[in-house]
Amino acid sequence: MATEIKVPTLGESVTEATVSKWFKEVGDPVAADEPLLELETDKVTLEVNAPAAGTLSEIVVAAGSDVEVGALLGTIAEGAAAARGAKPAAAKAPPPAKAEPAPAPRPQPAPVPAAAEAALAPAVRKLIEESGLNPAAIPATGKDGRLTKGDVLAYLEVRKEAPAAPAPKPAAAPAAPAAKAPAAAPAPAAGGAQFPPRPAGPREERVRMTRLRKRIAENLKASQNTAATLTTYNEADMSAVMALRDQVKDVFEKRHGVRLGFMSFFIKACVTALREFPVVNAAIDGDEIVYKNHYDIGVAVGLQEGLVVPVVRDADALSFAQIEATIASLAKKARDGALSLDELQGGTFTISNAGVYGSLNSMPILNLPQSAVLGMHKIQQRPVVLADGSIVAKPMMYLALSYDHRLIDGRQAVSFLVRVKDCIENPTRIMLDV
Known part of the structure; x- marks a missing residue:
């Protein structure tokens, strides 16, 4: 008897997904609740587990x-070898050693030990396999020695920089060293800078947009087409916040186990201002205005x-320490691709900090259905x-x-932004609620 593998409920307002990759091939034995494939939605990436034990008989x-x-995504047949004969019906070529070295052009990543493979998060596993890395060679900083997405990205950065010192390309040049020698060291023209040669490869490359990127594009365009967006600007003197932070940051971190950043000050300042100007925390729904009596603040990552x-x-209702701990936890989940749908939905107001990338000023775009967004710089x-x-x-x-x-x-x-500015320039107002 075959068990069907179906697309599960993906969350509120999410009706479609993209099959990112299959972890199994037709004919492979599977255990109940073992990850079979990865689905990518416009919000998160999630695994689909096997509904029953047996053999993957069809994709x-x-x-x-x-x-x-x-x-329907596929089927699982009973028994460890029940589907060996069904392999030809699948969309993938069977793994057994058939004399088909033709697929060899597709480089495979270094083999991953079974125990290490099981411990990898979906997003981490995907990045490792796409990059052809050996996870055993990457230093892990996650809990219980687990590998995080940040570890892999950092390793890729280091590896990207490492080959730049030795120059293997000239050595691999075919048979015209005489012609390459002058080209490798052209005389700089009139004191101009000499640029490195363009790396070999195609002039253009087409890559399919991820579902997340498509959703971002759709949301931003919908925001521009729907809302009558205006932006007002002000500036805040950060002296008082910086002095207070420098004064207590060591004690704060020792007591609460988390660093004191600027974001908690801005969240507290915005909550203070939102209470005084509830329309900024409201949203339009058809021909009605929905006033939110809760303060769920989105933090762009x-x-x-x-x-x-x-x-x-x-x-x-959160203290400074609780806000900082929540932000740190959400940011880590975001980097590891482990955010849940619930953690991405239902915000009433958003704060975006473009200053971490060096932006001096910008005009943030509304995160619909919210009615306002604050940009830090x-x-x-x-x-x-x-x-x-x-x-x-x-x-400033x-x-x-x-x-x-x-x-x-x-x-x-304007009054809302001035209130935020006042709270930042006089942080005791936030603490004393005045």
Whole structure:
């Protein structure tokens, strides 16, 4: 009797996914609850486990195909060898050693020990296999010695830089060293800089967009087409926050086990301002305005694959330490590809920190259905004229609030941002709720 493998429920408002890769081939034995394949949605990547033990007898949907919730992915036959004869029906070539070295052009990653393979998260396993790496050679920093996505990316960076010192390409040149010698060391023209030769390879490469990247593109375009977006700007003197942070950061980290960053100050400042200007925390639903009496703050996290916005739930009820711990946990999950759908949904207001990438100013785009987003930027010493006319250098940060003008008036938006600025410049107000 065959057991069907179907696309599970993917979460609220998610009806479609892409088959990222199969971990098994037709004819392979599988254990109950063993990961069989990986699905990529527009929000997260998740594994589909075997509903029963047996043998993978059929793969109905190949990697790279789009599927809907409930669609048939494959079947599992009873018994360890029940499907050996069914292999030809599958979309993949069988693994046994047939005289088919033709697929050899596709380089395979170094073999992974079974124990290590089982411990790898889906996103980590995918990155390792796509890059052709041996996980045993990568230093692991995760819990219980596990390999994280950050470990793999760091290893790739180091490996990318390492070959740059030795120059293996000239040595591999075919048979025209005489012609290559002058080309390798052209005389710099009139003191101009000499650039390295362009690496060999195609001039262009086409790569299919990931479902996450497509969803990001759709959401941003929908935001521009739907909302009447305006942006108001201000700047905050970061002196008081920086002084307070420097004063307590060591004690804070020792007591709470987490570093004190700037984001907790801004989340607390925004919650204070949102309470005073509830329309900024509201959303439009059809011809109704939905006022949110909870403060679930989205914190944008930039990844190599794209931007994700995990949510800090009930930020008004959290301490500074709890906010910092939550942000650290969500950021780590984001880098490891382990965020759940629930952690990405339901935010009422978003904060995006472009300053970590060096941005001095920008205009953030609304994260619909939210009505406002705050942009933080790089802290930079700038001359400031004080009340007595003197000019001093201060660590200043430009703040940008993009808002939906269909719902929020300019007076409300500007007043909200001024309140955030006041809280940042006088952080005791946040702590004393004044």
